[in-house]
Amino acid sequence: MPDLAPPDLASLRTEIDRIDDALHDLLMRRADLVAHMAASRVKQGGPTFRPGREAVILRRLLERNRGALARPAVVRFWREIIASSLAQQGGFSVATQGEAGVESPLARLARAHFGLLTPLRLHPTPTRVLASLASGEAAVAVLPAPQEGERPEAAWWTQMESPRLHIVAALPFLAPLEAARDGGREKAPPQAFAISPLAPDATGRDRSLLRFEPLPEHSRARILSLLNTAGLAPRWLLRRESPTPMALAEIEGFLAEGDPRLGALPFPRLQILGAYAEPEPEE
Ligand SMILES: C=C(O[C@@H]1C=C(C(=O)O)C=C[C@H]1O)C(=O)O
Secondary structure: OOOOOOOOHHHHHHHHHHHHHHHHHHHHHHHHHHHHHHHOOOOOOOOOOOHHHHHHHHHHHHHHOOOOOOHHHHHHHHHHHHHHHHHHOOOOOEEEEOOOOOOOHHHHHHHHHHOOOOOEEEEOOHHHHHHHHHOOOOOEEEEEOOOOOOOHHHOHHHHOOOOOOEEEEEEOOEEOOOOOEHHHOEOOOOOEEEEEOOOOOOOOOEEEEEEEOOOOOOOHHHHHHHHHHOOOOEEEEEEEOOOOOEEEEEEEOOOOOOOHHHHOOOOOOOEEEEEEEOOEEOO
């Protein structure tokens, strides 16, 4: 069979130019729709930033992705598209912890999620980051996921004002498949969380965070057993002992105030800190 002549470089490039025009036309149409949304009060003054909706969009696209386009590329493109529509809707900026001029892994994660053009303000401590949300200087904060044995100043989740602030997203959205720890019983927290004054929306596949102050008789094993009995088996559980004992548990699903399972728990100062879309696997 004779070889088919390969299309020449010039005609392939012409085809790429045609595709770029079509993509650009669609992006302009998308931006016009967002402008219409912002101008016509379709959102009825509601918050412009809807992390649940963003997660649903990304999941749908990852689900239909085929061929040579890599999953991280799909997420990269759409995170920038979504960031550009947040910028269009006005005054969207992000705060995170870090030193000016140092591109830390946390700042990189925040930029990757919220887009390279979104203003990112760095503050030296988690307290200052949360304060910038309270003052309205930033629309969303990105802070490192809590870790066992972290310094008290780093444990921002213990001082986060709930229900005025909510954890609304886990970063990164596209994550390597989790390696199970502790013989497969407990999973690791994500790398970082996004916190904002708006309440999270359920996406169909979510995880929630519960914070409470365990009593002296509440050993780690006892807490796990009480959560399991209530039907709230945690994916992971963190404890901090001083100055006040506090615990944080990640629960499968979208927990809402008034969930009857919460009523069965004997922990003082029990609060839902937020909920977020379950991350999608990289491959
Ligand atoms: C456009 C909206 O606002 C924001 C931008 C989105 C987008 O560009 O698709 C999605 C969710 C919101 O964070 C919306 O709420 O639909």
